[in-house]
Amino acid sequence: MAVNLSAPSAGDLRPVPGLSIGVAEAGVRKANRKDLTVFLLEPGAAVAGVFTRNRFCAAPVQVCREHLAGGDIRALVINTGNANAGTGEEGLVRARATCAALARQLGIAPGQVLPFSTGVIMEPLPLDRIEAGLPAAIADARPDHWLRAAEGIMTTDTVAKAASATVRIAGAEVSITGISKGAGMIRPNMATMLGFLATDACIAQPLLRQLAQELADGSFNRVTVDGDTSTNDSFIVMATGKAGHAPITSLDSAEGRVLKEAMLQVSRQLAQAIVRDGEGATKFITVRVEGGRDAAECRQVGYAIAHSPLVKTAFFASDPNLGRILAAVGYAGIEDLDQAGIDLWLDDVHVAHKGGRHPAYREEDGQRVMKQAEITVRVGLGRGSAADTLWTCDLSHDYVSINADYRS
The missing domain is CATH 3.60.70.12 (L-amino peptidase D-ALA esterase/amidase)
Known part of the structure; x- marks a missing residue:
């Protein structure tokens, strides 16, 4: 798959x-x-x-x-x-x-x-x-x-x-x-x-x-x-x-x-x-974090998004439940992060601006992107000029099946 x-x-x-x-x-x-x-x-x-x-x-x-x-x-x-x-x-x-x-x-x-x-x-x-x-x-x-x-x-x-x-x-x-x-x-x-x-x-x-x-x-x-x-x-x-x-x-x-x-x-x-080729993967996801004070904190936020089971299962379901991404940004561990500086995009769709829903965002636009096999998540932190990129996949039913049966 x-x-x-x-x-x-x-x-x-x-x-x-x-x-x-x-x-x-x-x-x-x-x-x-x-x-x-x-x-x-x-x-x-x-x-x-x-x-x-x-x-x-x-x-x-x-x-x-x-x-x-x-x-x-x-x-x-x-x-x-x-x-x-x-x-x-x-x-x-x-x-x-x-x-x-x-x-x-x-x-x-x-x-x-x-x-x-x-x-x-x-x-x-x-x-x-x-x-x-x-x-x-x-x-x-x-x-x-x-x-x-x-x-x-x-x-x-x-x-x-x-x-x-x-x-x-x-x-x-x-x-x-x-x-x-x-x-x-x-x-x-x-x-x-x-x-x-x-x-x-x-x-x-x-x-x-x-x-x-x-x-x-x-x-x-x-x-x-x-x-x-x-x-x-x-x-x-x-x-x-x-x-x-x-x-x-x-x-x-x-x-x-x-x-x-x-x-x-x-x-x-x-x-x-x-x-x-991630076990059970159906989608390839690029996570791009920009506007960090350094590349390390961009990766820190990127991995919080990429590791979240809630984010990954939302991608599997093509469900634009995108507050899960914002939540992951928030718990990534940057203590002085100002949520009012956060922006979020799915490909070309501007989802969140200054920490809240973008006025022009429509859920049907988010779902259109979520149905794609390849998706880019872009987060702006509004803290500096550093950026970094990670790659991950969604989390499907098959991941559990593959690992439950691994030794058989």
Whole structure:
């Protein structure tokens, strides 16, 4: 039921030189589904990551942080069907054993492997099945297997999520391709449940860490489905350095700005795809908050609107019960907010002005917008010049059904 979202074709996704991807069916939770994916990087690649702020983070997140601190990452291993979260010390043992198993196959050190898991929490990771599936995943590795990887990391997703772009940097053509997964338990507060973005641009490791954070902040940190921050959120950025241009040494340079903007566009496409495929979603909603004193308070108000079950169910019902939005603005936590400065629009319809119903507003105009599959909510705070934008979806009966049946 994804909102204006269809799966890409394999031909839409550009290979990234210096990287190959393999996918296998390991039976991690269910038989006959792609559930084990490996990314294989040639020597010299730079890798950076941003991870969940959930203090109850999964074992693979903890191991990834350890291994990234050592640098020189050569491989990623991703399983679906099991989150390896809430599994204590044994979860760490199994995450590290997964890295060691892939390292043996590739002739590299275990610390050069990053592990990722997604699925059910508080169940032991089936290490034997993962180890048994690794040879097939490695044998499957090809540069053009991005779509297979997008399918291989899905859980409750209904559509594979992947995107590509190309730019020219210092006369060289640079490729950018990424995949993401997620449909529920989404308020990343860092990245998304799982996201992987690669480029063959030449960029140093320290700068890539800065770039990864800025990409997350401009895309995945602007989406929410249900307000729940996962235990496993991971966003990984890889730069293979195969494009051949002079290394980028600053994101403020002309080349740095070109690369960042292109990667940000792909990241936003992947992040918005998660919202469009939100569990049970029927509408894609842009929340734009303007006139704040700073961007942080604009986001604070935006998330209050985007997380409100009353607002989200009103959108599902196409019911212009828009006082719910004003109420969310009011409880967002801005203590000195003056309601007399508040304006509210639905697309082009001016609903509220100076804290009250706009004289020209008619409910039939509000309902016309509410029936659309894509809607923009715009709020003016009347406090300054800052603005920010979030993306969310409605809340339907199917969301409850999907999550009630998740483990069956």
